[in-house]
Amino acid sequence: MVGENKLKGELRIKGAKNSVLPILAATLLNKGISILHDCPALKDVYSMIEILKHLGCTVKFIGSDIIVDSSGIIDNHIPDELMRTMRSSIFLMGALVSRNNTAVISFPGGCDIGHRPIDLHLKSLRKLSIMIKESYGYINCESKRIKGCDIHLDIPSVGATENIMLASVMADGITTIGNAAKEPEIEDLQKFLNSMGAKVSGAGSNTIVIEGVKSLHDVEYKIIPDRIVAGTYLIAAAMTSSEIVLTNVIKNHLESLISKLNESGFAIKTGNDYIKLFSNKRPKAIDMIITLPYPGFPTDLQAQMTSLLSIAEGTSIVTETIFDNRFKYTEELVRMGADIKVDGRIAVIKGVKNLTGTSVVARDLRGGAALVIAGLGASGITIVEDIEHINRGYENFDENLRSIGANIEKMM
Numbered sequence: 001m002v003g004e005n006k007l008k009g010e011l012r013i014k015g016a017k018n019s020v021l022p023i024l025a026a027t028l029l030n031k032g033i034s035i036l037h038d039c040p041a042l043k044d045v046y047s048m049i050e051i052l053k054h055l056g057c058t059v060k061f062i063g064s065d066i067i068v069d070s071s072g073i074i075d076n077h078i079p080d081e082l083m084r085t086m087r088s089s090i091f092l093m094g095a096l097v098s099r100n101n102t103a104v105i106s107f108p109g110g111c112d113i114g115h116r117p118i119d120l121h122l123k124s125l126r127k128l129s130i131m132i133k134e135s136y137g138y139i140n141c142e143s144k145r146i147k148g149c150d151i152h153l154d155i156p157s158v159g160a161t162e163n164i165m166l167a168s169v170m171a172d173g174i175t176t177i178g179n180a181a182k183e184p185e186i187e188d189l190q191k192f193l194n195s196m197g198a199k200v201s202g203a204g205s206n207t208i209v210i211e212g213v214k215s216l217h218d219v220e221y222k223i224i225p226d227r228i229v230a231g232t233y234l235i236a237a238a239m240t241s242s243e244i245v246l247t248n249v250i251k252n253h254l255e256s257l258i259s260k261l262n263e264s265g266f267a268i269k270t271g272n273d274y275i276k277l278f279s280n281k282r283p284k285a286i287d288m289i290i291t292l293p294y295p296g297f298p299t300d301l302q303a304q305m306t307s308l309l310s311i312a313e314g315t316s317i318v319t320e321t322i323f324d325n326r327f328k329y330t331e332e333l334v335r336m337g338a339d340i341k342v343d344g345r346i347a348v349i350k351g352v353k354n355l356t357g358t359s360v361v362a363r364d365l366r367g368g369a370a371l372v373i374a375g376l377g378a379s380g381i382t383i384v385e386d387i388e389h390i391n392r393g394y395e396n397f398d399e400n401l402r403s404i405g406a407n408i409e410k411m412m
């Protein structure tokens, strides 16, 4: 891409990756038809579809609609090569054991952003009377009856909260999740499950209550907009001193980012379902950004924001509290002229006047997006390699950016 082009125009944000993936896993539960609207065409979504098909579902992806028929025979085994394609394959553990009483899976894959154990998932499912044995890299789950119980999470893990919800929807009795994650995608999963006849309440607060039901029915549902994709485009506009309007967004989901962009000197206007960012000046440094569980600043926007702050006036400090190795991309930003020092979970960013284009490598999804943002603002040509990471979370990233004025091409 050739940097320093102004962006101008409107983009509609599609459904959220982190909603559609657990919801696709949940389609196993109703033994019938699920129609999902506004689904993004992402590498992870295709991986999840492949797993559902392997298990015996019929799946069609037409336009932005995914139609899953899970009435057919459902296998109970997910091969290792499918499990490894992404982190979200772990959602199949709760859904599959709930549907089949047994599941044989292995450890999930995903971006290299630090240590990502699944101990909380395993511990919680065991509390629900699911017997879990680990051997030779496989995880064997079995339960005659899943039994509702009280679970208190040590960490408000998004994935563990969702896996418990999936496993307990049809359990005997009531399950309570204390210290649950509060991310909007968890509320979306609750709404989806309730639309198919489940009895889940409390998502969005730190206590979720799931009253087991005997059966579920067919469902049609629209996925919430992707707050991380929306945030990425807002930061891209800020980086290039541009003006863009995003539609199909939920402003409340982006409060922590909007507040930090305001602090950095950007004017943002919001309406019922749009956000507009207008900028014609260099960003101001931000004393402190700390990534935290929702409603705190999302770890999934940390890299993109650091990219922006690399050209800010002054010195910023970014602290990553969720993952233990999510600053790898900063080495690539430094190759573009950024002045960033990382010590463990803290990055100190001394703003430089401008970045310069060069060849850089995407090592993970959001780090890759951060490098594209850097390239859009940099002088000269930037080449971002290994963009398959970016395809995990951004539909038509290059096309969308080009449609609002970026000089960017995908090379085959």
Ligand SMILES: CC(=O)N[C@H]1[C@@H](OP(=O)(O)OP(=O)(O)OC[C@H]2O[C@@H](n3ccc(=O)[nH]c3=O)[C@H](O)[C@@H]2O)O[C@H](CO)[C@@H](O)[C@@H]1O
Pocket (backbone or CB within 6 Å): 017, 018, 021, 087, 088, 115, 116, 117, 118, 119, 120, 121, 122, 155, 156, 157, 158, 159, 160, 181, 185, 293, 299, 300, 322, 323, 324
């Ligand atoms: C598909 C999806 O929704 N992915 C999101 C989800 O990932 P994911 O669900 O993997 O993230 P978690 O909320 O579970 O992870 C938070 C922290 O808990 C730790 N942990 C988690 C589970 C466990 O069993 N043991 C344990 O120690 C993790 O290592 C991490 O340090 O939430 C993250 C945090 O908002 C986001 O960055 C990811 O985009």
Ligand SMILES: C=C(OP(=O)(O)O)C(=O)O
Pocket (backbone or CB within 6 Å): 086, 087, 088, 110, 111, 113, 300, 365, 366, 393
């Ligand atoms: C880390 C992310 O996703 P996942 O949990 O799917 O790896 C992300 O979306 O930034």
